Amino acid sequence: MPAMPAWFLPALMTFLCWGLWAFLPKLTTRYLDPRSAIVYEALGGLVLVALVWGSGAGRLGGEPRGVALALITGSLGVGGALAYLYALQKGPVALIATVTALYPIFAIVLAALILQEPVSLRQGIGIALGLLAMVLVSR
Structure with missing residues (x-):
């Protein structure tokens, strides 16, 4: 192991x-x-x-x-x-915790824009899906 x-x-x-x-x-x-x-x-x-x-x-x-x-x-x-x-x-903790737990998406975007940290295509798709999840969960 x-x-x-x-x-x-x-x-x-x-x-x-x-x-x-x-x-x-x-x-x-x-x-x-x-x-x-x-x-x-x-x-x-x-x-x-x-x-x-x-x-x-x-x-x-x-x-x-x-x-x-x-x-x-x-x-x-x-x-x-x-x-x-x-x-x-x-509101319900299950939904609020889920939406707020997606905060790393914002940090990733800032890191890419300000620190020039690379975001791969796969990671970009993951970010887009996370944003979609936020929309779907909040409705």
Whole structure:
């Protein structure tokens, strides 16, 4: 049996964490409005950040462009999470999670346009099918 690639376990953990991340807010919004929920979600994230920071894993980098991009990324993540909570108040988690889980399509298009990363014909077809899936699932 071949050895598991080094990236597989972290990718599996991402899969599990993000799967729960997509599901649990539907339960949360039964008890809290989205504005309250996002505050508690962010506090939960801060707990993890404090653990990472306090683990002594090293000094924080300080390159201004990296810091600015990281801050923007964090803001977009929280903004997306807030929008997700509002969507969950109005619709079924199965459909909303499916549509929002197609976000890599947008990232792939940006990577192709801005970073000049190649997109093969097969990948392009996959992107088109993903967009079609978004349309079909949302109707």
